[in-house]
Amino acid sequence: MKIYYKQIAGLFKSLADENRLKIIFNLAEGKKSVSKIVEETGLSQPLVSHHLKELKHNHIVTTEREGSFVFYQLTEPAIVALINLTNQLVVELSEKGNIFSPPASSPEFPFSAMMEKMMGIFSNLAGEK
Amino acid sequence: MKIYYKQIAGLFKSLADENRLKIIFNLAEGKKSVSKIVEETGLSQPLVSHHLKELKHNHIVTTEREGSFVFYQLTEPAIVALINLTNQLVVELSEKGNIFSPPASSPEFPFSAMMEKMMGIFSNLAGEK
DNA sequence: TTAACATATAAATAGTCATTAATATATTAA
DNA sequence: TTAATATATTAATGACTATTTATATGTTAA
Incomplete structure (x- = not known):
């Protein structure tokens, strides 16, 4: 099987941050809104949005708007x-x-x-x- | 089991570089000297030394001197x-x-x-x- | 000792990244 | 429409990182 060095490095970069790991483990409990993640991780709202953007960019999470809330969930729970x-x-x-x-x-x-x-x-x- | 967020992030950081991944896969073939790695990866000698230092710092590789050569090998081949x-x-x-x-x-x-x-x-x- | 080779380190540069503070956008309720 | 809330974005900052060039250190052979 072909090894995609660049893409692997990219994914590892996404996982190479303590706060992003905390967000991922928080999302492991299920689909959550940004404000819920903010509340449960204790991180600032702009910081959570910033990290979620990074995670979304690497297809680790997907989004779904429900009213004024945006829900994030893990693309691949495994x-x-x-x-x-x-x-x-x-x-x-x-x-x-x-x-x-x-x-x-x-x-x-x-x-x-x-x-x-x-x-x-x-x-x-x-x-x- | 306790989750060591900081240490996990640290390990992922070590793996989040294309050239380090190439070095790791090169070392998957067995114990090698720095010059051998340089030759087989095509990377410059100071760059390889730099990355090996980072890998060693995170216990991904260990070293062993034999004469003027320094051999590196994977701590955990898995x-x-x-x-x-x-x-x-x-x-x-x-x-x-x-x-x-x-x-x-x-x-x-x-x-x-x-x-x-x-x-x-x-x-x-x-x-x- | 000196010469040749292997490896490590230092300095400089450029680029990336995490964080905060402030602001903007989007949605809902009134 | 306006007010309130949820989320995203922007700008500024400092910190870190990958790379190159040059040099230093360590080892062996002569």
Whole structure:
């Protein structure tokens, strides 16, 4: 399968912001208006609008107007699972990079095992250049 | 499971660069010296060193000196699988955002199905806040 | 030691990005 | 129409980042 470096980098850029991640996790609960997101994340309204615009531009969210409200929702809810998986990876990478980390904090299902299992199931995607 | 927003954003930042992605895929072939990476990616030596430094800082690669050479390798090879998965996601998101995309280009195993299957297997990670 | 090579760093530049404050636009209710 | 609310946009700011050029550091061989 062809690797779209530029587009992957673009998507990762969209996810590479703490506030945008918070917005995505907030939207994981369901479709919400801007003001609801503002209320629940504690971010300013212009800032939320700005980030939603970025997320919309990368097709991570879609919009739907209902009266004076604009509702946003995740285009692909499974993206939250991707971020959860990355959270797992972060924990493991930081442990590998820090010899003082206690092994007890290692997760029950390591990132590598999960990815290998999955790529085994969907073997048409694994190991391709 | 606790969500480390800041660290996730940091890791995504590391992956949000076309040239770093190319370097990571190059390292997916195995441990390599800086000069080898320079040769095979076509990037300048200071630029490669710069990006490797960033990748090392985020524990994505580790180093090992052998004589005058410094070899780099992926800390977690499965990270390549994560990027492959994201590549899959990119294709689908761009299709969802473009009504003119032909449905024929849809992958055999959609991103959402892969993530759901995996999160089903490792259910301790799915759907948590 | 010196010469040659591998890698890292520093300085400079240009571009991007997150944030805030202020303002504009759009919708509904009166 | 006007007032009130929801959302978007603009301008300004500072911070960060990718890249290039030049140089420094580290290692090996002679």
